[in-house]
Amino acid sequence: MNRKLGLLLTIVLALTVSACTGKKDTAATDTTTTTPVDVDTSSQTVFGTSYTADELRNRFGIEGDPLNYKVLYFEYNSSVIDERSQIIAKRHAQYLGGNGGARVTLEGHADERGTRDYNLALGERRAQAVAEFMNAEGAQSQIQTISYGEERPADPAHTEAAWQQNRRVEIKY
Known part of the structure; x- marks a missing residue:
């Protein structure tokens, strides 16, 4: 566990440093492998996605590891x-x-429009939608x-x- 955490922190630090310096080189392409610094990774996908780090940043506003979000x-009125x-x-x-051994709680929220009961149900639908998605992607009975x-x-x-801002699901470890 400590080894994986250390590797993850090293990768995040390397991505942060490379983003701050404006260089295209990065020290890692995902959480399990590293690449030499002299390799151009601007066309390599990262973090198990089908996107490059530049695409995550420019298209989705995700800087570094999506795990930080x-x-x-x-x-x-949606749970999509x-x-x-x-x-x-x-x-x-x-x-x-x-x-x-990790556990997570998904907290569903809604904005103030709608009745209290409706918003509780909507928050639950949102949290359940995320839980089902995460279970399908590899989380195993670790979600509340x-x-x-x-x-x-x-x-x-x-x-x-x-x-x-209020229409959300918060991921709490």
């Missing part, structure tokens, strides 16, 4: 997982699959779900921007 956002959130959830599923509905807003304002 712990919030998945949803459209209004978008592509960005799928990338993040898949990476967490990979982590859970490789760490049988809970819904808070509208009760724990990330942003208490009554604006579209706030509502977007």
Whole structure:
């Protein structure tokens, strides 16, 4: 476990350093293999995705390892997982699959629109959708779900921007 964590931290540090310096070279392409620094990895996929690090950053706003992201956002009145959130959830599923002792709670949330009961059910549907996706991607009975509905807003304002932040599933280890 400590060896894997050390490797993961080394990879994240290497990606961060290379992103900060603007170089195309990276020290790693995924969590299990390393590449020499003089190899151009701009066309190599990373973190078990079908995307390069540049594509993750430019297309999805994901800097470095998707495992560092712990919030998945949803459209209004929806429990459909978008592509960005799928990338993040898949990476967490990979982590859970490789760490049988790890446990995670998926907290489903909704914005304030709708009744309390409806929002609790929507938060549960969102958390369950992520749990099912992660189980299909390799997590094994390590997931618990809970819904808070509208009760724990990330942003208490009554604006579209706030509502977007509140329609989410939080990944809690």
